Amino acid sequence: MEWKPNKVESVPIYKQIADYMETRIMNGEYPSGSCLPSERFLAAELGVNRGTVIAAYDELLASGLVKKVKGIGTVVSQALWGEGPQKRIPNWGQYxxxxxxxxxxxxxxxxxxIIQSRDHVINFAIGELAPDLQPVKLMQDIHRSMEINDYLGYEHMQGNIKLRETISAHLRKYRRIETTPSSIIITSGAQQALHLIIQCLLKPGDAIAIEDPSYAYSLPIFHSAGLKTFLLSPGREGIDPDEIISLYKRTRVKMVFLNPTYQNPTGTTMSEERRKKIIEISTQYGIPIVEDDPYSITGFQEQAIAPLKSLDRDGAILYISSLSKIAASGLRIGWIVGPQPVIDRLADAKQQIDFGHPNYPQWISERLLASEGFDVHISQLRAGLRDKRDRVVEALRSEIGSYIEFIEPQGGIHLWCGLKGECDEHALFRESIQNGVIFAPGTTLGSKKGFMRFTYSRTETQDIREGIRRFADALKRVMK
Structure with a gap:
């Protein structure tokens, strides 16, 4: 919620809240019969005591705008507009x-x-970069030097040609992928890329394979599209390629979604031997592979790990990446590399959805990727991520080393931890929030219990030790 009460005004805070909620009711944002936010939730959203929200709701109750319904909460009155013909309000709850x-x-x-409404919560939950890892100064310099003399109308359906040319050069330099600008489509981050592929290339009832755990596991889009999802288990060297063969023979799986490098959430990297085997399987059985590669250039070793796509000579792999995990998630710049017929199909769909990507973030991104300062930024990013990882690892071992186990990732932004004993995951999550720290419970990313993901990239460096201490206190209380 963006609105907050003004605590220096002479109008009492509860009255400000009552007036604000009344405005939303009268504007139709809360139609007749709909429930207002719970007192506890609204108090947390607005940063006030629950008693203040109760007083505000009592004001609305006294004015007849709302009523209390046992077992439901505070509900907007059905007879809001007084006498007159019977109205049938749309049942938005059902819609x-x-x-x-x-x-x-x-x-x-x-x-x-929680992360949008509570400033004091230390955030290990969201997969993005903290301000101290973003190229803010570089982007400020780029912004100052820009002259807006290009066309301001709709862009090319595949995205700005200069940006696609620069991405093509970037992929060759950093990821050993040879491609042309015409084989690239710009998307609103990797999220839209996945949605376009699913909605354009698959149909309800198709079988697909995803990793368990994985970011893909957390996405509702597979179920929304009516797909049958089958799970592959990534080990220390990635998934076993023979699992794909076995799955194909049983289900005729249509597509496989993989994150082979510094996998989210496990941080593991697929071995070169397994990568080659997966390419062979893809071309032998005709199974497309969708490679999600947000992290490959964030590795802590000198030699970067080349993506699976760098081995693809037959156009069997659809390659997804973005600037979200290496520059700034707010730019919303992602891309897909694939065969021309696929790119044409996706571009047509994207044009139907949003008439193409906005100009300005594409211009900024092109200059960012082409700048001399980008190399320096990537070096600083790798060093910064490694420092944050080391601080999280050291704090976990110091605070709760006997309670958890993990494998140190050699790149990426996530640390995947397993508990050594039984623990109520939901109780631990609630207790941690109460203690001012938040993480991603394992069951949001996979089918197995007893795991959690700490995203060290998003946490401010000075908050890491305190955040782990808060989590450790919560864990010890829950496991007593």
Whole structure:
């Protein structure tokens, strides 16, 4: 919630809240029969005591705008507009349950609500870069030097040609991928890339394979699209390629979604031998591979690990990447590399959805990738991520080394931890939030219990030790 009460005004805070909620009711944002946010939730959103929200709701109750319903909460009155013909208000509650897109996992919804409304929570939950890892100064310099003399209308359906040329050069230099600008489409981050592939190339009832655990596991889009999802287990060297063969023979799987390098959430990297075997399987059985590669240039070793796509000579792999994990998630610049017929199909769909990507972030991104300062930024990013990882690892070992186990990632932004004993995951999540720290519970990313993901890239460096201490206190209380 963006609005906050003004604590220096002469109007009492509860009255400000009552007036604000009344405005939203009268504007139709909370129609007749809909529920207002719970007192506890609204208090947390606005940073006030629950008693203040109760007083605000009592004001609305006294004015007849709302009523209390036992077992439900505070509900907007049906007879809001007084006497007159009987009205039949649209049942928006039913509509929001009936759309194509399934809702997010409630835990993920709660994570986003908390980090957007509580400044004091130390954030190990969200996969993005902290301000001290972003190329802010470089982007400020680029912004100052820009002259807006290009066309300001709709861009090319595949995206700005200069940006696609620069991405092509970037892929050759940093990721050993040979491609042309015409084989690239710009998307609104990797998220839209996945949605376009699923919605354009697959149909309800198709079988696909994803890793368990994985970021893909957390996405409702696979179920929204009516796909049958089958799970592959990544080990220390990635998934076993023979699992794909076995799965194909049983289910005729249509597509496989993989994150082979510094995998989210496990941090593991697929071995070169397994990468070659997966390419062979893909071309032998005709199974497309979708490679999600947000992290390959964040490795802590000198020699960067080349993506799976760098081995592809037959156009069997659709390659997804973005600037979100190496520059700034707010730019919303991602891309797909693939065969021309696929790119044409995806570009047509994207044009139907949003008429192409906005100009300005594409111009900024092109200059960022082409700048001399980008090499320096990547070096600083790798060093910064390694420092944050080391601090998290040291703090975990110091605070709760006997309670957990993990493999240190050699790149990327996530640390995947397993508990050595039994623990109520939901109780630990609630207790941690109460203690002022938030993480991603393992069951939001995979089918197995007893795991959690700490994203060290998002946490301010000075908060890492305190954040782990808060988590350790919560864990010890829950496991007593």
């Amino acid at each position: 929001v349950k009936s759309g194509f897109f399934q809702i997010n996992n409630p835990i993920n919804q709660q994570i986003y609500q």
